[in-house]
Amino acid sequence: MTLSYDPLQVLMEEHQVFLARVESFRETWRQTTKLSPAPLALAGEAAQFAVFLARDVDEFHAAKEERALFPVLERRLSAEESSLGHMRDDHESLRALQRSMGKMSSQLDADPGAPEPVRRIARIAESIETLLSQHVIKEDFVLFPMAQDVLSRRDVLEVARRCQGIEQAYRERYGVNPGLLLTAPEALHSPLTAPL
Ligand SMILES: [Fe+2]
Numbered sequence: 001m002t003l004s005y006d007p008l009q010v011l012m013e014e015h016q017v018f019l020a021r022v023e024s025f026r027e028t029w030r031q032t033t034k035l036s037p038a039p040l041a042l043a044g045e046a047a048q049f050a051v052f053l054a055r056d057v058d059e060f061h062a063a064k065e066e067r068a069l070f071p072v073l074e075r076r077l078s079a080e081e082s083s084l085g086h087m088r089d090d091h092e093s094l095r096a097l098q099r100s101m102g103k104m105s106s107q108l109d110a111d112p113g114a115p116e117p118v119r120r121i122a123r124i125a126e127s128i129e130t131l132l133s134q135h136v137i138k139e140d141f142v143l144f145p146m147a148q149d150v151l152s153r154r155d156v157l158e159v160a161r162r163c164q165g166i167e168q169a170y171r172e173r174y175g176v177n178p179g180l181l182l183t184a185p186e187a188l189h190s191p192l193t194a195p196l
């Protein structure tokens, strides 16, 4: 582990990447679905987005929070103080939306002209954007500053070590870095096998 690795800073940087990716998906979807007939590539676009949610947001990022940061934080704060239950609930809600996104993209793939999945994907993406942006505000402005106050240097080193272990496992599993995943062509065709 390098001492220069600041786990909270890394998580906050990932938040910004995620928000930009969600916004860009929504904008692409808005523009593309205006076209008539809707392009056949739409199902692939939605499938890519579902993979991003399953892997980068959940399997990579949320795992670092749930398996590295939260358990260490729980030693220092009571459940009421930390609101970690709410953070975990948000993660569960995001997972449910991600599964709906995957299901709808499969429906669209099976019937490329169907208007209902196109509309539902737009609504799911809107819910994801709302939930994710509110969740990021809670983490960036409440939870992480609180963590900075209460965690000792040794605690932070432990969180960093656990986070780096999760990152390494992710790289070994997929052979890519998060964020670069969607440029890997095989990611477009692989099933959504990320554990939830
Ligand atoms: Fe986060």
Ligand SMILES: [Fe+2]
Pocket (backbone or CB within 6 Å): 062, 065, 087, 091, 135, 139
């Ligand atoms: Fe989170």
